[in-house]
Amino acid sequence: MLDYDVLVIGGGAAGFFAAVNTAKQNPGLRIGIFERGNTVLSKVKISGGGRCNVTHAEFVPNTLATHYPRGEKELKGPFHFFMTAETMDWFESRGIALKVEADGRVFPESDSSQTIIDCFLREVDHYGIDLKKNHAVRAVSQIKNGWKLATTQGDFSCCKLMIATGSNPKIWKMLENIGLDIVSAVPSLFTFNIIDDRLKDIPGVVAKNVFVEVLGTTLNSDGPLLVTHSGLSAPAILKLSAFGAIALANLNYEFEIRINFVQQHSADCLQTLLECKPNYSKKRLVNTPLYELPKRLWSKLLQAAEIPVHTSWADVSKAQLQALSNQLTAAVFQVHGKSTFKEEFVTAGGINLKEINFKTFESKRFKNLFFAGEILNIDGVTGGFNFQNAWTGAYLAAQELSKVQ
Incomplete structure (x- = not known):
């Protein structure tokens, strides 16, 4: 028997959003989030000077996509299904009041990123998602009915695997080893x-x-x-x-x-x-x-x-x-x-976008392997666009991740 139905590698914005939305779609699933460090959502914590710039108030999909130097073409379709309005509704429906500033950036009214972090932690607790810290993944391999992971805390298996580790060179190398094409990283922003x-x-x-x-x-x-x-x-x-x-x-x-x-x-x-x-x-x-x-x-x-x-x-x-x-x-x-730029370190580079089915954010070559966030060769300009990429990819992936028999 597999250890998990769905396993998410990476305790950041995309990882949490994928796990929570998967659980919402199918509450009976055994879902886990593995984070290599001892803290989660660290980038959410520092975003927007500690206020968390959750998205940007641009509501036209094709216009929103123009704010991505890499990923503009690929995100146009996904944005028609989940973008700014859906993101704001997602947080507001969970009691997070949001505000739009004059330049279009969207923040919680509390002006504190902890508000967003607490929301995610409540959702994880509500759905019984298994959150494990200090679980660094060393290798992944495809098995007959899913995926096997070798971590610093032992081996684990799952039916469907989501990788949302951002610009982690060790994970990039690991994925390169199984045959995925990786675009070399260079700094952006x-x-x-x-x-x-x-x-x-x-x-x-x-x-x-x-x-x-x-x-x-x-x-x-x-x-x-x-x-x-x-x-x-x-x-x-x-x-x-x-x-x-x-x-x-x-x-x-x-x-x-x-x-x-x-x-x-x-x-x-x-x-x-x-x-x-x-x-x-x-x-x-x-x-x-x-x-x-x-x-x-x-x-x-x-x-x-x-x-x-x-x-x-x-x-x-x-x-x-x-x-x-x-x-x-x-x-x-x-x-x-x-x-x-401040504490926000964004890179261009990551998984070649030709590897991804952007209807589901699943690998075209490896069944039941999904990606979201900055691990993909997608990056946006400053102003909440990188988080919107994370929310959109994670949400669409969750619709498919939740389909476990």
Whole structure:
């Protein structure tokens, strides 16, 4: 007799969601979750600065899919069955009040990821799911009526197996050993390390709507830009790092970017500056930042344009304004390396998507073997999209996992 009907490897978001929804579909099943460490849901704990960004308020499947640099095509179908609205309903039906913030991110009203963790633990307890910690899986093998697992705590067997271990290189290697095609991992969602006088001593400054491009490539993005102690971050950079994950890795994270701080006004930037001369003639440039740019950033760009701090609009030359226009619309920065975005470490890479039936998230080659979450070569930009991938894949897999005779 098999030890479990359904066994889930990985005590994270996708693993718990798969186990709980499988149990809900078929409460009589013997279901287990094996976690290699002594804590579960650790990524849920730190998500969104400890608030847990559960999803993103985008309700059109095809539009939602565009937020995935890898997986856009494959997720369109699944999103028609389970996406944002279903995710929010799932949590709210279990007493978790949610809120949508101005940028579309969805959080529990408690502003605490523990609310989500406690919900999952209650569900696991309610359905009698066997949660085992410190059970690291060393090998999996297909047997006549299911799967056999070798773990640090002994051998176990199951009819159906779900693997939701995220970017775990040991598991990737183990799956490669049984014949699955694995796409090598590279980091995604990272910030840019830049040493430049224009960014010195102004961490925390935000430019609201910039356009950023990587020189020598077709990569570009737009959105808010944040100056950090080590360089640049915020959505404009994070989107670029996600969609350019492979290309930027190939450049060894040494490249140049060009930033347009005034993308809505770049065509007439110089003309606007020239028109300010009579309008602000007695004022100093340093005291009259334009385009809603933060004063500290404006001051840095004036320095880069070699406009002295005491210069008035009456005295500034056309050549100086041309130099300022260049800084505003086409400022070039040298990137030297990357840094992890907060505690969120996301990778591009994982199981080749050609291996997966996206109606059920089952392996095409191995019967009764399922996957969900970041173990697949799917990754989203920041804002709740990676969790939505986990919820969707786990939910659809659960519909099939629950069909045990």
